[in-house]
Amino acid sequence: MITILPAEPLHRHTTLNVGGEAEYFVAVKDKTEAVSAVTTALEKNLPITILGGGSNVLVSDSGIKGLVIKNKITGITSEQSGDNILVTAGAGEVFDDLIAHTVAKGWWGLENLSHIPGTVGATPVQNVGAYGVEIADVLVSLTAIDTRTGEERVFSAPECEFWYRRSFFKSALGRHYFITSVTFKVQSEANPQIAYRDLERYFKDQTDYDLEHIRAAVIDIRSTKFPDWSVLGTAGSFFQNPIVSPTVYTELKSRYPELPGYEQTDGVVKLPLGWILDKIVGLKGLRVGNVGMYENQALVLVNYGGATAAEITAFAESIQEKVAAATGIEIEWEVTKL
């Protein structure tokens, strides 16, 4: 049985603590309820918006028309074959709870993604990544409901079309799919991945790379950079790291010799926007009214309390302009505008 609520305030359902009301709102706890919510919206001709943990969205002050479906589909199952384990989680599971589960079982693969806020179902959408691992490395398949028909479909990893902070599900077509479960591959054989600079530095004088230790290290590093979203409104990194041509990188490097750059397999170069905002534009810790760029990580936008979506948008746009003026680079939001 699903209960559709009118006029639900969405600031309660986002980690930025911002947003007007959903015209209609329903939380679904299993696949049957999810199909029932989709069918109801189709019958009543209501546009559908899916919400997970609300940790990567900026909901407008005027709210969302139609039916907002909050994914609370839980459940974790696993299938082991030798050293390899396939773990399937309901898309409404808290992603970090799943990681706590795999780490407790002694299964390697997800630990570098520890403490990323949000739900399992949101992770493939923007190909979440941290500390050298991204969802594209560990996802095997996912199931989703086509919100135009109510039918279920399975996507293999290649069909998800993963790219840096992007996937098929960010495209206009992909937005029609409501992800209900995700299957990840993990392994019982030790596979420590500590090449990311912060982790390498953390483990410098140590040789104890056990699973619990890597999870603890990631949590420790993150806590020095990201605010606790239950205390301070935030959506983590607000912008994507820009990807530029080698020519643009060489030109910028001649002006800013210290500028780091990470060459990608196809020759283009990913630039750390946090570094640019901090060292070139000098915005780390900048606060305007109720909004600011966090004092410990310049890529993280924070709502100090009472900010509106309009205020955040204006602030974010002013940052985009400053970056463009200083570097010529057009940066894009990582956060999705709803």
Ligand code: EPU
């Ligand atoms: N840096 C600065 N000053 C700052 C921030 C960063 O100099 O204020 C420098 C750092 O010293 C480092 C570089 O910029 O040399 C990159 O910083 P960091 O390693 O913190 O990573 P990031 O590129 O800023 C990305 C992801 C995060 C993820 C971290 C760790 C994006 C948009 N963000 O941030 O993703 O946690 O790497 O791997 O790709 C998230 O968005 O919430 C998230 C989990």
